[in-house]
Amino acid sequence: MLAQEEIIKGVAKRNGKTLLEIKHLYKSFENNHVLIDFNMDLQDGENLVILGKSGSGKSVLIKCIIGLLKPDQGTIRVFGEDIPGLNQEELDRVRVKVGFLFQSNALYDSMTVRQNLEFPLRRHWIRRSHENVDDLVKNTLEDVGLAHTINMMPAELSGGMRKRIALARTLILKPKIILYDEPTTGLDPITGKEIIELMVRVQQKYETASIIISHDMNCVKMASDRVIILLDGKCYADGRFERLKEMTDPKVRQFFE
Amino acid sequence: MEVTSSWRSIFNEAGDIARFAGRFFSKWFKPRYETPEFIRQCFTIGYGSLSLVGLTGFIMGLVLTMQLRPSMVDYGVESQLPAIVGIAIVREIGPVITALIFAGKIGSSIGAELGSMRVTEQIDAMEVSGTNPFKYLVVTRVLACTLMLPVLVILNDAISLYGSYLGVNIRGTTSFHLFWSQVFANLSFGDVIPALLKSYLFGLAVGIIGCYKGYNSNKGTEGVGRSANSAVVVSSVMIFVIDLLVVQFTDLLGLN
Numbered sequence: 001m002l003a004q005e006e007i008i009k010g011v012a013k014r015n016g017k018t019l020l021e022i023k024h025l026y027k028s029f030e031n032n033h034v035l036i037d038f039n040m041d042l043q044d045g046e047n048l049v050i051l052g053k054s055g056s057g058k059s060v061l062i063k064c065i066i067g068l069l070k071p072d073q074g075t076i077r078v079f080g081e082d083i084p085g086l087n088q089e090e091l092d093r094v095r096v097k098v099g100f101l102f103q104s105n106a107l108y109d110s111m112t113v114r115q116n117l118e119f120p121l122r123r124h125w126i127r128r129s130h131e132n133v134d135d136l137v138k139n140t141l142e143d144v145g146l147a148h149t150i151n152m153m154p155a156e157l158s159g160g161m162r163k164r165i166a167l168a169r170t171l172i173l174k175p176k177i178i179l180y181d182e183p184t185t186g187l188d189p190i191t192g193k194e195i196i197e198l199m200v201r202v203q204q205k206y207e208t209a210s211i212i213i214s215h216d217m218n219c220v221k222m223a224s225d226r227v228i229i230l231l232d233g234k235c236y237a238d239g240r241f242e243r244l245k246e247m248t249d250p251k252v253r254q255f256f257e
Numbered sequence: 258m259e260v261t262s263s264w265r266s267i268f269n270e271a272g273d274i275a276r277f278a279g280r281f282f283s284k285w286f287k288p289r290y291e292t293p294e295f296i297r298q299c300f301t302i303g304y305g306s307l308s309l310v311g312l313t314g315f316i317m318g319l320v321l322t323m324q325l326r327p328s329m330v331d332y333g334v335e336s337q338l339p340a341i342v343g344i345a346i347v348r349e350i351g352p353v354i355t356a357l358i359f360a361g362k363i364g365s366s367i368g369a370e371l372g373s374m375r376v377t378e379q380i381d382a383m384e385v386s387g388t389n390p391f392k393y394l395v396v397t398r399v400l401a402c403t404l405m406l407p408v409l410v411i412l413n414d415a416i417s418l419y420g421s422y423l424g425v426n427i428r429g430t431t432s433f434h435l436f437w438s439q440v441f442a443n444l445s446f447g448d449v450i451p452a453l454l455k456s457y458l459f460g461l462a463v464g465i466i467g468c469y470k471g472y473n474s475n476k477g478t479e480g481v482g483r484s485a486n487s488a489v490v491v492s493s494v495m496i497f498v499i500d501l502l503v504v505q506f507t508d509l510l511g512l513n
Contacts, residue, residue, distance in 0.1 A: 068384065092387035092388075095387045096386075096387050100385040106379050108382070110370075123388050
């Protein structure tokens with residue numbers, strides 16, 4: 001564990017409003033202590049990458065943030081709301097403002113691409129006219145460069161295309177924060193790079209903040225304003241990519257070698 | 258020791274299914290109502306099973322009549338064949354056979370569909386988009402099963418009786434009018450109401466068990482297969498258990 005003074009505080013875009021704040025978070029599965037006194041925050045417009053080994057609790061962390069898992073202890077405040085303390089209705093209201101891109105994409109495979117995008121939209125913007133919904137779906141698909149796939153089924157798409165459609169479905173409710181769970185896993189390096197570029201582009205266009213869970217160094221380098229290294233259930237290091245890369249601590253170095 | 262642990266797991270699962278059913282009853286009447294999805298499920302579950310239920314019902318009525326005839330002839334009550342077959346089909350065979358076919362087709366399909374949605378994180382995706390997956394996926398399917406199975410049972414009974422009419426006429430001559438008059442003259446509300454009551458309960462059981470197995474699926478694709486399989490097995494056993502209980506219950510009410 002690095003001494004507290006050695007933990008580099010992130011500097012990028014730190015003057016904005018705090019959208020998300022986690023304090024003293026603990027999460028265990030029976031005797032497996034995954035998160036131990038974990039602390040972090042996320043500023044408006046910031047791209048934060050959480051770097052860690054497989055099984056280090058990165059996915060557990062973002063599932064706690066979105067309320068899919070309940071932490072054992074600690075606070076998670078998103079837009080000032082304490083997520084573990086919210087009832088279902090309040091949680092659903094917060095979730096509309098937080099997009100989640102699953103590692104497996106999680107596209108509804110019994111629905112077409114259009115229906116996949118319409119699904120969250122119709123459930124939250126019921127009063128919107130059919131034309132509005134249609135335009136929004138087409139525009140969002142254009143943003144991810146896949147307008148021509150609108151009537152296709154997810155099974156007909158390649159891995160990279162499915163990832164883009166999943167991103168489009170995440171973007172359609174215009175979230176303020178997007179949580180990416182290993183967005184480049186399972187993709188070839190070229191497609192992975194395209195997805196990262198797309199993530200950066202949509203982040204600028206939609207003015208979102210993001211938390212990106214990854215162990216792909218290309219992704220960390222290209223997409224991050226700030227990086228947190230999650231080690232032994234704790235925030236081991238926190239800072240800009242370039243700064244962390246120069247650190248001599250062997251536990252930090254292992255991620256960059 | 259192994260026997261004790263196996264019984265324990267059976268009771269644990271029964272408790273989990275009861276809790277799941279309790280969750281369904283606490284949610285189904287509360288808004289938001291997923292009406293379009295419910296109608297879609299009624300169509301898929303009801304209309305989608307019609308041809309299978311119709312075909313098996315027709316064969317069942319025909320075969321039952323042909324196999325009963327020799328015994329009826331021996332006892333000299335061949336003329337009562339339509340009445341006997343009618344009562345057998347409406348009271349017991351129609352609801353139970355339709356429910357078993359329904360469990361095989363719909364129970365397995367729900368188990369596999371929800372299981373696959375669980376392991377590919379589609380249920381989680383629904384939840385994070387602010388949709389209650391339990392209401393959208395489970396409540397709609399269980400309600401559709403509960404409402405569609407009695408409709409299928411009624412259709413199956415009618416088609417079975419047509420099959421029986423054909424069976425009666427293979428080795429004899431009974432007019433269409435006489436056949437149906439004999440069937441209806443020997444049927445009363447006491448025959449129909451218990452049959453409908455158990456059809457609703459069979460539908461509810463198939464829906465809840467199929468959804469429970471799929472919704473709680475794990476261990477990847479292997480888990481999906483296991484969910485589909487155990488949805489059919491547990492539903493089929495439950496159909497016989499409910500049959501037994503409903504007979505006792507309606508007997509107490511003097512409906513048998």
